[in-house]
Amino acid sequence: MAEVVIVPSAAEGGSIPAAAIAALVTAKPDAVLGLATGSTPLTTWQALAGRGLDLSRVRGFALDEYVGLPAGHPESYRSVITREVVEPLGLTPALVRVPGDDGLPLEGAGDRYESDIHAAGGIDLQILGIGRTGHIGFNEPGSSLASLTRVKTLTEQTRIDNARFFDSVDDVPVHCITQGLGTILRARHLVLLAFGAGKAAAIAAALEGPVSASTPGSVVQLHPRVTVVVDEDAAADLAHADYYRYAWANRLDWER
Ligand SMILES: N[C@@H]1[C@@H](O)[C@H](O)[C@@H](COP(=O)(O)O)O[C@@H]1O
Numbered sequence: 001m002a003e004v005v006i007v008p009s010a011a012e013g014g015s016i017p018a019a020a021i022a023a024l025v026t027a028k029p030d031a032v033l034g035l036a037t038g039s040t041p042l043t044t045w046q047a048l049a050g051r052g053l054d055l056s057r058v059r060g061f062a063l064d065e066y067v068g069l070p071a072g073h074p075e076s077y078r079s080v081i082t083r084e085v086v087e088p089l090g091l092t093p094a095l096v097r098v099p100g101d102d103g104l105p106l107e108g109a110g111d112r113y114e115s116d117i118h119a120a121g122g123i124d125l126q127i128l129g130i131g132r133t134g135h136i137g138f139n140e141p142g143s144s145l146a147s148l149t150r151v152k153t154l155t156e157q158t159r160i161d162n163a164r165f166f167d168s169v170d171d172v173p174v175h176c177i178t179q180g181l182g183t184i185l186r187a188r189h190l191v192l193l194a195f196g197a198g199k200a201a202a203i204a205a206a207l208e209g210p211v212s213a214s215t216p217g218s219v220v221q222l223h224p225r226v227t228v229v230v231d232e233d234a235a236a237d238l239a240h241a242d243y244y245r246y247a248w249a250n251r252l253d254w255e256r
Pocket of ligand 1: 036064129
């Protein structure tokens, strides 16, 4: 059972993952974080920056990256992570990896990324957003529940959703390289975030629907340690919302 926290707003939602990351890094200064891009984690990065923690030894592995954008493209996830996470939080650029960034051929990049995560000791805490298609990372519907990092083809829906970051949908790459659902399941703690009404259906399907490759986010139901942070709008379709609120209000002292 995942721990589901329903918060009034995205702004307040950021404090929960920030506190989890702060506790982790205080105990383990060279912790390994799984980093997500997208608008959803922005309040987490802001809340974390506000804590003034030394994150210079933290190692990071991004979830995913587009394939085919020129190096330094402002919408490459490498650029986004540098701008939104590495620089404001004071991470060390050389300690933050993005899939396919090792300068070697794309073929085999997924296996090499898996080896690099393994060599780092595995991901301690993975931040996740969810797409409207139910994807996590760029694992679109149909992704194997056991998949590892590999090259994928984006759905038209995801390309349309992400066209806002480009001049037109034609400029959105067709391919990506993403950690797999199996990769995500290997992280020790998953923190799934979703804010806004546009995420309500995807969140309900992921948390309360059947575990299925058709709903990639549903893979979180197979993980022993998941924290889900949603605002009221994203929680709107959850059948057990009252129970989640009750469980959170009654959490034990040592869980706080
Ligand atoms: N590859 C990313 C995902 O990792 C992200 O979770 C999703 C949601 O984005 P947002 O948080 O902006 O809604 O979009 C992208 O497609």
